[in-house]
Amino acid sequence: MSFQTLWNALPMPAFLITEQGQIGAVNDAGEGFVVASARTLIGRRCVEVLDVGVDLERAFARVRADNSPMLIKDVDVASRNRPPGRCNIRIAPMSLSDPRLLLLLSPREVSQQVRPAGAPKSAIGMAEMLAHEIKNPLAGITGAAQLLAMNLPKADQEMTDLIVSEARRVVALLDQVEQFGDVSPPDCRAFNIHDVLERACQSARLGFAAHMQIKVDYDPSLPDVWGDPDQLMQVVLNLLKNASQAGAEGGTIRIRSAFQHDMRLSRSDGSRQHLPILLEISDNGPGIPPDIAADIFDPFVSGRENGTGLGLALVSKIISDHQGWITVDTQPGRTAFRISLPVSPAAKGGG
Structure with a gap:
């Protein structure tokens, strides 16, 4: 596999910055981010292309001086053809013998929310x-x-x-x-989400979450969800396992379902999808460390010492493949994962 193939496979905007601060290379996602072609970008100074709310040239100098990567969180990034948006910026040296720097942008709409199906x-x-x-x-x-x-x-x-x-x-x-x-596309059909939640609860109570209390609060009037029950079972089990590992002996996991009348997700093509089914799984553990909370759905990001960082990444991928939405709200004493899913076509037609 060639470097160019790997470079363009990166799902986030990426730029190689020369020793003079110019753009030496840009991947496909980078072209899409600044809405300009590589031909017009290469050779231009990075600070002329990206309007960033920090001193980029000073950051480049520090990365080179320390020969270590830098993470800049929650800054506004804009370009001539793109309005400002909140991003995390990663700057890393290539090698001791290569003076170029790698600059990666993680737009918050990508890093905190579900990626479009198939993006990575x-x-x-x-x-x-x-x-x-x-x-x-x-x-x-x-x-x-x-x-x-x-x-x-x-x-x-x-x-x-x-x-x-x-x-x-x-x-x-x-x-x-x-x-x-290896996760295959979901085999979607209409089913009662509470059946999946109850099977997952039973498995958790008898196994990995035996040391926790699991409390449920279901909306019995929910219409059928549209999805793959086996894959969504995997999602719920992963979130329950996460909660059980975060909680102490006798801690509490809460599972709630509800109907959200006004929940609509804007897609990249301009369409808006109704996602009225809400599932919430929360625990009363210590919360996700603040330095990784924004990237918790990325592969290999974990708050546990021996964690692989793949469980939540798999959850995010499955929900994305269901055209759904997942978010996390965390603070010391409470972490809540919220999933929004579509209803079945029959329920939609009936509503």
Whole structure:
């Protein structure tokens, strides 16, 4: 796979900045963000193209001086053809021998809300391919370590045991990466969402959330939702598991359903979709760390020490594939994930 293919597979606007502060390269998402072609952008000073609410040139100098990446959160970014919008900006050095910098923009409408269905598929496909390739040599490493252990005295087997356990841990992580890339399009049909919620609650109470109290508040008048019950079951289980891991012994998880008459989502094509079914799953744990809250749905972002950061990314992808919407509201003592979904065509016609 060529660099250009990988570069254009990035779902967020990306720019390579030369030592002189000029744009050396821009990907497809970057062209779309500033509404200009690469041909007209390359060679221009970055500060002339992007109107940013911080001193970009000073930020570039600091990244080069420290040789370490920088994250600038919640700043207004505009261009000649684009009105100001809130973004997170990441600036990172390429390498010690390459003076160029990588500048990534994460528009808040992308980083905090659901991405359009299919937006990250190329990048995720690449991650899935790499996971498959890495697992093959890991199997060989594990086997070799086990063979070595057979000929070592018991006192010297600690290192080989460590190799085997760490290799297995990495394989488990790669399995999750492959699962993330393997999610098929939803097989949508009309069904009662409360059936899914109850099955998920029963599974949680008997397993990973046995140490928590689970309280429900359902709206019995909800019409049928339009979606894939198996995939939405996975969503609810992931959110319940997240809540159970955040909560202490005896903590409380609350599940609520409701009908939102006025919830409409504006799509990139200008259309507005009615998403009246609301599901809310909340816990009374410590909350999501503020430094990762805005990126919590991104792959490999996790608030737990040994978390993989793929559970919520999978949740976001499934909800996006359902043309739905997911948000999170977090503070110490309460974190609430809210999902908005469409009703079935029959219910829509009846309403």
